[in-house]
Amino acid sequence: MTQGKTPRRYVRGTEADLEQQRAFYRDLPDEDLMDHVVAGSEAAFATLVDRYKNRLQNIVYRYIRDFQRSEDLAQEAFVRVYLHRERYRKTGKFSTWIFTIAVNLAKNEIRRKVRLRDVLSLDYVAEMLGGSDPGIKDESQPAADRQAERGQTSEVVADAIAKLPVVYREALVLRDIEGLAYEEIAEILGIPGGTVRSRINRARIMLKDKLKGFAKTEL
Amino acid sequence: MNTCQRIDSLVSAFLEHEASPAELRFVESHLSTCPRCRAQIHEVSLAMEELSRLPRIETRSEFTDQVLARTRGLRAADLESREAWSMAPRFTTRRLFQWGVPLAAAAALAIALVSVQMARRSGEPETASRTTPTETAKPAPSVQPAQPGSNTTVPGPVLPPQVIHYGKGEGQSLGMVQDSYALGTYELRTPREGGTPILTPVASKPDMPVVVTF
Numbered sequence: 001m002t003q004g005k006t007p008r009r010y011v012r013g014t015e016a017d018l019e020q021q022r023a024f025y026r027d028l029p030d031e032d033l034m035d036h037v038v039a040g041s042e043a044a045f046a047t048l049v050d051r052y053k054n055r056l057q058n059i060v061y062r063y064i065r066d067f068q069r070s071e072d073l074a075q076e077a078f079v080r081v082y083l084h085r086e087r088y089r090k091t092g093k094f095s096t097w098i099f100t101i102a103v104n105l106a107k108n109e110i111r112r113k114v115r116l117r118d119v120l121s122l123d124y125v126a127e128m129l130g131g132s133d134p135g136i137k138d139e140s141q142p143a144a145d146r147q148a149e150r151g152q153t154s155e156v157v158a159d160a161i162a163k164l165p166v167v168y169r170e171a172l173v174l175r176d177i178e179g180l181a182y183e184e185i186a187e188i189l190g191i192p193g194g195t196v197r198s199r200i201n202r203a204r205i206m207l208k209d210k211l212k213g214f215a216k217t218e219l
Numbered sequence: 220m221n222t223c224q225r226i227d228s229l230v231s232a233f234l235e236h237e238a239s240p241a242e243l244r245f246v247e248s249h250l251s252t253c254p255r256c257r258a259q260i261h262e263v264s265l266a267m268e269e270l271s272r273l274p275r276i277e278t279r280s281e282f283t284d285q286v287l288a289r290t291r292g293l294r295a296a297d298l299e300s301r302e303a304w305s306m307a308p309r310f311t312t313r314r315l316f317q318w319g320v321p322l323a324a325a326a327a328l329a330i331a332l333v334s335v336q337m338a339r340r341s342g343e344p345e346t347a348s349r350t351t352p353t354e355t356a357k358p359a360p361s362v363q364p365a366q367p368g369s370n371t372t373v374p375g376p377v378l379p380p381q382v383i384h385y386g387k388g389e390g391q392s393l394g395m396v397q398d399s400y401a402l403g404t405y406e407l408r409t410p411r412e413g414g415t416p417i418l419t420p421v422a423s424k425p426d427m428p429v430v431v432t433f
Contacts (some may be wrong), residue, residue, distance in 0.1 A: 042287060049283045058276045071278065075286050082290045157269045176270040201231040205259070208266040 022047055030094035038085050049078050052095070055178060056102045062173040063106035064113070065162050073109060077102040093184065100188045103170060110166065160210040168203035175200050222249055226256045230263050324416075 021043030025033055028044075030051070036044035056077055061070040080101050081088075088097060161169060174185045175196075182200075186193045220228075226249055232238040233246050250257050410417065 042290075045290065046283055046287060049286050053278045053282050053286075054275060057278050057282075061276050067276070070276070071282065074278070075282065075289065078286045079289050079293070083293065151274075153269065154272075154274055157273055161270075172270070176267055177273060177275075197231065198228070201228065204231060204263050204266060205227060207270075208259075208262045211266055211269070212262070 022050075031090045034085065034088050034090075034094060037082070038088075045082060048081070048094075052098055053078075056098065059099065059102050059173060059178060060106045060109075062161060062177060063103075063166070063170065064109050065158075066109075069109065070106075073105045074102065077105055092187075095180075096184050096187050099174070099178075099180070099184075103174075103188055107166070107170075157207075157211065160207055163210060164203055164206055168199050168206060171196055171199040172203035172207065176204070223253065223256055226250075226253070227259065230260060233260065234264055234267065 021041070025036065025041075025044045025047040028036075028047070030048065033044045033048050037048065053074060057070050057074040060073045060077075061067065064070060064073075077098060081098055088094070161172065164172065170189060171185060174180045174188065175182070180188070182193055182196050185200075186196045189196065191199075226246060229238060229242055229246055232242060238246060250260065
């Protein structure tokens with residue numbers, strides 16, 4: 001039951017209280033929700049988590065292809081949003097901010113995996129981060145979870161994406177899977193808009209070439 | 220760059236309807252005569268369709284609750300640290316600069332006071348005039364080698380304290396500091412001839428030399 005236009009400040013209460021407040025926050029834009037988060041509303045923060053959790057985990061997953069680890073990193077991105085909530089400025093989109101955090105966490109994870117493999121070759125590191133990616137195999141996703149990638153075609157496409165060099169993969173994922181605007185991608189990746197366009201164009205052509213090897217008749 | 224390579228660079232702009240009118244004419248004109256580029260455009264378009272149909276990862280049902288549990292833990296820790304901070308003595312950077320005394324000088328002052336007390340107990344005389352800056356060094360105490368079979372530990376060499384006397388009114392005052400043991404008030408002054416600022420007593424114990432040890 002709502003109490004006026006502004007709900008009472010959330011104090012640890014019942015699950016029913018939390019659900020009531022979530023209903024209120026559901027229609028608020030991200031930037032207004034952040035105001036409530038800064039003011040101490042857990043329900044507002046929960047709404048933001050619900051709103052972005054799938055997209056965040058998808059983005060991270062496309063980087064590292066590790067289901068369990070992508071979940072950890074997606075949660076870590078939200079924790080960092082909470083930790084630095086008072087630094088958020090409405091001049092920028094909330095989505096840009098949180099996607100930037102997630103992308104940086106994913107890139108750090110790639111570097112961490114390279115170190116863990118005790119690979120000292122600088123050439124290999126360059127390959128992983130910017131050259132032709134030998135591919136980070138999904139070693140954590142159990143067979144049952146592969147329901148998330150139904151069909152052989154989907155697996156082929158997912159494998160082809162994973163084999164793209166990171167700089168092309170990330171641009172392609174943000175544009176063609178997450179549907180972000182070029183300008184937002186440029187801000188997230190910290191590169192000029194022209195560079196984003198050229199990388200996405202190049203990534204699409206590379207992806208097309210990789211898919212040709214597994215082509216159906218349509219391709 | 221040949222024409223087909225130029226078309227490659229315009230594939231995305233063409234497919235996303237972002238090509239300029241001139242670029243559009245250029246592409247359409249070339250496609251009418253180049254089967255390779257027509258296939259390129261078509262295959263990239265299909266690849267983009269496959270991407271849009273890619274199944275999305277669904278987070279587990281407990282995802283949000285797990286995030287909230289982590290942030291609740293952070294809130295509790297944050298509250299505890301804020302309460303601890305509110306009970307601590309206030310010491311701000313502004314006050315530090317107001318007194319004009321670096322934190323290292325305050326630590327050196329505490330060491331100096333202890334050394335003065337120790338020197339008085341040992342009956343060591345003053346070694347220099349108060350009106351002119353002087354430095355004296357005492358010889359290091361001799362160290363007896365440990366006797367074979369003994370259990371005593373031979374201490375390392377002890378550095379002698381530097382005793383610096385400074386008269387009031389010389390040099391430039393940089394500020395005052397109250398030592399943490401409330402034994403006196405000292406003034407930080409620079410020598411007229413320049414050099415490292417020196418602490419000098421100005422209030423209740425004008426006769427007490429300042430001993431700075433390092």
